[in-house]
Amino acid sequence: MHHKSSDEQESHATLPFSQACENNKDPILSVLQKELQGHVHVLEIGSGTGQHSVYFAPRLTHLQWQTSDVSNNHTAIKAWHASYPAQNLHAPLRFDLAYDMLPANDVQPSYDTVFTANTLHIISWPFVEKLFELVGGALPLRGKLIVYGPFNENGHYTSASNQQFDNRLRQRDPKSGIRHLEDILEVARQHRLTLSERYAMPANNQILVFQKV
Numbered sequence: 001m002h003h004k005s006s007d008e009q010e011s012h013a014t015l016p017f018s019q020a021c022e023n024n025k026d027p028i029l030s031v032l033q034k035e036l037q038g039h040v041h042v043l044e045i046g047s048g049t050g051q052h053s054v055y056f057a058p059r060l061t062h063l064q065w066q067t068s069d070v071s072n073n074h075t076a077i078k079a080w081h082a083s084y085p086a087q088n089l090h091a092p093l094r095f096d097l098a099y100d101m102l103p104a105n106d107v108q109p110s111y112d113t114v115f116t117a118n119t120l121h122i123i124s125w126p127f128v129e130k131l132f133e134l135v136g137g138a139l140p141l142r143g144k145l146i147v148y149g150p151f152n153e154n155g156h157y158t159s160a161s162n163q164q165f166d167n168r169l170r171q172r173d174p175k176s177g178i179r180h181l182e183d184i185l186e187v188a189r190q191h192r193l194t195l196s197e198r199y200a201m202p203a204n205n206q207i208l209v210f211q212k213v
């Protein structure tokens with residue numbers, strides 16, 4: 001087990017922190033370790049605080065982890081990267097789903113994986129469609145899009161806590177909200193992304209793995 005030095009603990013205490021990321025990082029990592037064998041270049045969309053990236057990159061050393069987000073979050077992501085650097089972890093690229101292309105980096109010409117956590121219920125539905133369009137267009141054959149978050153099934157919430165969460169989201173922003181799995185699968189299909197695996201995750205979340213066909 002890795003014990004943090006007092007320096008690390010001190011810097012950690014000043015970083016923007018998401019408790020949800022702390023709770024879900026291990027279960028997500030287990031899925032990524034299984035799904036990303038042989039993959040070499042991940043683009044993360046909506047890196048948020050950057051906490052996921054500093055945990056995943058040093059535990060997936062066979063690949064490069066490229067973070068991205070809207071500019072507002074770059075200070076946080078860079079602060080986490082400064083405290084927990086890793087050779088295969090890359091500073092955030094500016095990316096907004098209003099843009100017409102995925103962000104390019106100079107590490108490798110293209111991404112074989114896109115990962116995004118807790119974003120589809122935050123962004124508007126047109127931006128959900130845009131994400132699948134851009135990712136479907138950019139991934140090579142058999143490239144993967146891996147999505148983590150809550151989803152409704154058969155027109156229903158999968159838990160009372162998800163229903164409460166959805167109500168809070170919509171009160172804050174009527175364009176946000178938990179998406180229906182069936183709608184996601186349909187928009188994915190339109191962009192040549194087929195569901196290859198689905199994982200039940202703690203706290204009524206899921207991981208959906210899509211593969212470009």
Ligand SMILES: C[S@@+](CC[C@H](N)C(=O)[O-])C[C@H]1O[C@@H](n2cnc3c(N)ncnc32)[C@H](O)[C@@H]1O
Nearest residue numbers: 021046047048070095096097098117118119122
């Ligand atoms: C709830 S946070 C999730 C952050 C992190 N992935 C996590 O799991 O904690 C939603 C993320 O979506 C990003 N986001 C919101 N609107 C966006 C847009 N138009 N384009 C790209 N990312 C966006 C936010 O900046 C934020 O990082």
